[in-house]
Amino acid sequence: MQTWILHIDMDAFFASVEQLDHPEYRGKPLAVGGTSDRSVVSAASYEARKYGVRSAMSVVKARRLCPDILLVPGRMGRYKEISGQVMAVLREFSPTVEQASVDEAYLDATGLERLFGPIDEVGRRIKARVRETTGLTCSVGAAPVRFLAKIASDVNKPDGMYIIRPDEMADFLRTLPVGRIPGVGAKLAETLRTMGARTCADILARPREYWERRIGKYGGVLHDRARGIDPGGVTPTSEAKSSSAENTFAEDTSDRAVLTRWLLAQAERVGADLRGHGYKGRTVTLKVKYADFTQITRSRTLDARTDSTALIFETARALLDLLELRRAVRLIGVGVSGFEPRPRQLSLLEASPREAEATSGIDLAVDAVRRRFGNRAVTRVDLLDLRRKREE
Template sequence: MDAFFASVEQMDNPELRGKPVAVGGTSDRSVVSAASYEVRRYGVHSAMSVVKARKLCPEIILVPGRMGRYKEVSHLVMDALREFSPTVEQASVDEAYLDGTGLERLFGPVDEIGRRIKARVKEATGLTCSVGAAPVRFLAKIASDMDKPDGMFIVRHEEVAEFLQTLPVGKIPGVGAKLLEVLKRLGVRTCGDILLKPGEYWEERLGKYGAALYDRARGIDPTPVTPCEAAKSCSAENTFREDTTDRALLRKWLLAQSERVGEDLRRHGYKGRTVTLKVKYADFSQITRSRSLEARTDNTAVIFETACGLLEQVKLPRAVRLIGVGVSNFGARPRQVTLFEEAPRRQEATSELDKAVDRVRRRFGGQAVTRVELLGFKKKPTNSAD
C-alpha cells in the first residue's frame, strides 16, 4: 500500500488531502510513524523524530495513529488479494506476497494481473497500491518499491540478470546497516560486485549470510509464499513523555501493558511460554530480559507478575524512556505435573475472570472495567506499539 497510515487519514478526512500529513505523536519526544507523499518531498520519513520533521517541514500536520482503523482497511486489502489467489501471505499490515503461479489462465498475462489487482484494491478500499512482480519472492519485494506511488514494476525471467547487475546491494531485503558497512569495506556496491567473487569467498567471510547473499545476487530465492503464518509473539510498549526511575510507575505501565497483551492473546486463541521485558534508557540504549514458564499462558496476572520479577532484577543506572512486555514461544509443551497445584488452580480461576472482563469491555468499552491498581492512572505516553 502507498503511504498506508497517512493515506487512510487523508481518505477519512478530506481536509487533509493534498497536504503534508504525518502520522505520529505531537510532542518533541515522538517519532513519525508514517509520512504522506506530500510531506516526503521535504525529506520527512517514518522513524524520524518529530523535532526534525518540523524543521524540514514547518507546515507538517501531525495526526495521531488509529491502528484499529488501519487493521480494518488491511483486512479489506487482503480479502481483495485472495480473490486472485488462495496463496496470499500477509507480511505486515500494509504488505503481502501473492503466488501468481498459473493465474495467467484466469486473468491474462502478468501485467494484466497486476492492473486487475490494483483496480480491485482501489475499489475495495479507495486507496492506491503499488505492485511488483518477479520470478522469485525477494525480487518481487524490490520491484514493488520501484514505481511508487500507484505503480507497477515487472522483472521478467529474462531480465533478472541485467536487473541485478546494477542493483544497489542495500536494496536486498535483510541487508541492514551493519552488513552494508562490511560489504562497502569489501568493495561491494551492487549485486554485480558480489558476483566478481565465487560463492565460497562470501561463505568464508560471512558464513550462512554470505551464501544467501551470493544466491540473491544470482536471483535465487527458494522462499515460498506461505499463507496464514501464525503469529510468533504479542507485545505492547510505551515511550514516556518524561524519563523516569520510578519503579512503582514502571510497574503500573507493565500492568496496563500486560492487560493489553493478555486480552490480545485470548482474542486470537494464543498462549505463550516466554515473557520478555524490554527497557530503553534515556540515552536510547536498551536491554531485554526473558523468562520461560512451565506452562503456556494467556493470563494477565501471570504475564504481569513475571514481567515485574524481571524488572526487579534490572538495575536502573539511567532514567527509563520506554518499557514494554511481550509473550512469545506459542508452541505447545506438556505441563510438568508437580506436588504443588495451587498456582495452576489459581491461574485457571483468574483466566476465567480475564475472559469475563474481556467480554464486558468488548460490549461496553475499554474503560468499563478498571483494575484497582490502575484507578487514577493516566496513560499518556508519547507513543505506543502493539
C-alpha cells in the same frame, strides 16, 4: 508453467488512511505518530516526504524540515481494519497469500494468467480491486522469485507496477545496489562497500566460498541473491481469529451517551469487516481503558454466530450498561471472536432462520453503497453528531 510471485505494498499506508478518512488532510504534508517533541514519525505522506520527512524521524526534525506539517496520532485499529479488507481482496485472486505486515503481502500468482490474462493484467486488476474496495492505492511488483518481487514493488511507487521477467533478471541484478537486497542492512552494506562490493555484479565477481569465509553463512545467501536465486515461496497466512475496532479519546469521558455512540460506530466497522471476509463469530467483547490506564474487558457468548452490526452493538451496549464507570474513560472498543471455519456461501433458503436474520438486508445494502461511494457515503442518524465532532 512460469512461476510468478507478486509483492503488494500499500502506498504511505497510515498517512493515506488518515487522508482518506479526513478530506481536509488531502494534498497536505502529514505525519502519523506522536505529537510531542519526544515522539517519532511512524509514517509520512508523500507530500511530507518531499521535504525529507521519513518514518522513524524525530518529530522535532520533521517540524524543522517542514514547519507546516500536520501531526496526527495513529489509529492502529483502523489500519488493521483496512488491512483486513486488502487481504480479503488478494484472496479473491489466489488462495496463497502471505501477509508480511499490516501494509504488505506476497501472493503466489503462478497459473493466474489462465484466469486473468498476462501477469501485467493480473497486477492491474489487483490494483483496481484494492482501490475500489478501500479507496487507497498500492504498488505491485512481480518476479519469478520472492525477493525480486519485493524490490520491484518499490520501483514505481506510488500507485505503480513493475515486472521483472525471467529474461530480464540478469540485467536487472547486474546494477542492483547490494543495499537493496532484503536482509542487507546499513551496517552490512557499508562492510560490503569497504570490500569493493557495491552491486550484485561485484558480488558475482568472487566465488560463493569467498563470501562465506568473509561474512559467514549469509555470504552464501548473498551470492545466491546476486544470481537471482531465492528458494523462499509464499506461505499462506493463517486466517483471522477475531475482528475489533477501538478509539482513544482526545479527552477522557464518562458520558454514557458518547460511549454508546462510539460503540455503534465501532460495531459498524467490525460488522462490515466480518461480512467482507465472510466470517461470523459467537463472542462479543467490550474493551474499556480508564484515564489511569487500567483496562478491563467484558465478553458475552451468543447462541449463534453473527456478523450483524445491530446484534454486535446491542451486545456491546449491554456489557457497557453493566459497568459502573467510577472513573473517566480514555479508550473504548468492541470485538468479535470465536469464528467457526469459513463456511461456503449459503443462500437464504439454505441458511437457518437465525443465521439468515443475522446478515440483514440493511447491512448488506450499506456495505454495497460504501464500497462504491466510500465510507462517508452513508451515516446512521445516531452517528451524525459524532461525525461532525470528528470533522471539527
